[in-house]
Amino acid sequence: MALWIAALLGVIQGIFMFLPVSSTAHMVLTEHWLIARGETLPPPESAEMILFALVVHVGTLVSIAVVFWPSLWRFSLNALGGAWEWAGRGGRGGLPLYWRLFWLGIFSVLCTGVLGLTLKATFEHVFASPLMIAGTLTLTGILLWWTDRLAPRRRGLKGINLKVAGVIGLAQGFALMPGLSRSAMTIVFALFTGLKRRWAAEYSFFLAIPTICAATLLQAIEVYRLGLPNTVGFSALAVGFVVAAIVGIISLKLVIYFLYRARLKVFSFYVWALALGIATGLIDLAPALG
Numbered sequence: 001m002a003l004w005i006a007a008l009l010g011v012i013q014g015i016f017m018f019l020p021v022s023s024t025a026h027m028v029l030t031e032h033w034l035i036a037r038g039e040t041l042p043p044p045e046s047a048e049m050i051l052f053a054l055v056v057h058v059g060t061l062v063s064i065a066v067v068f069w070p071s072l073w074r075f076s077l078n079a080l081g082g083a084w085e086w087a088g089r090g091g092r093g094g095l096p097l098y099w100r101l102f103w104l105g106i107f108s109v110l111c112t113g114v115l116g117l118t119l120k121a122t123f124e125h126v127f128a129s130p131l132m133i134a135g136t137l138t139l140t141g142i143l144l145w146w147t148d149r150l151a152p153r154r155r156g157l158k159g160i161n162l163k164v165a166g167v168i169g170l171a172q173g174f175a176l177m178p179g180l181s182r183s184a185m186t187i188v189f190a191l192f193t194g195l196k197r198r199w200a201a202e203y204s205f206f207l208a209i210p211t212i213c214a215a216t217l218l219q220a221i222e223v224y225r226l227g228l229p230n231t232v233g234f235s236a237l238a239v240g241f242v243v244a245a246i247v248g249i250i251s252l253k254l255v256i257y258f259l260y261r262a263r264l265k266v267f268s269f270y271v272w273a274l275a276l277g278i279a280t281g282l283i284d285l286a287p288a289l290g
Helices: 003-016 023-036 047-067 069-088 097-118 120-127 130-147 162-174 182-192 197-226 234-260 265-280
Strands: none
Touching: 003 023, 003 047, 003 234, 023 047, 023 130, 047 069, 047 120, 047 197, 047 234, 069 097, 069 197, 097 120, 097 162, 097 197, 120 130, 130 182, 130 265, 162 182, 162 197, 182 197, 197 234
16 A cells, blocks of 8 residues: 555544544545555455554544543543442442443443444445445434434433443444444434433543454454455554544544534535435546546
């Protein structure tokens, strides 16, 4: 992979990772377009390109660490303190709040993993089909539009239970399909459970850290197990990672601004226009002749 392509895909990932419009869909569509223009790339549905997509996703985790550092630090200290307190009671009594939230997050990731592994082949098939991506983008737009019409949410951190964590985890699992935005799916379904907008955002973005790291590790193991040639290149992976991390900081701050003001529906117009362009052929993804 040429380094300029890796940088381009890193920019796309950084911009669209946190905007609720599916960064994976944008990268896959860009890859289809580049291949159609004659650039040398493995197919978007190949194990190598899925690994590249996950590596630049890991890059955007740096953005989460930068923007949410105070909250992450507070959560980590409180979770460790809660674990120490609970252990000091000999494991008796209820779990302290942040220690309980830690395990609920693990449960969400488990739900994502079970669904993702079960439907892995189906999700990978969507990578190869721009028309199917148009359909999933349309669904994302509908969810975003619906979300802004919800009444103010009342559920706080103490109200997060196994049911809420499971719903968010399953929503994240479906978002492994290109076109279904991970941030949109997790935030939207968190809001559907009654979670306040602030906590829906923080739970969603914190949940991305273990989920993306685990998915990247599993995909790297698969690439190694299959013995595939390294046509992407470690330099391209590094460039994509760094660019996505830097650009993602701006994107994350932008989506937080719109989320807290219940303005996510502005993105629905964009994803509907993109889906229409793909479905009607206005966005040309067909291989060039000659």
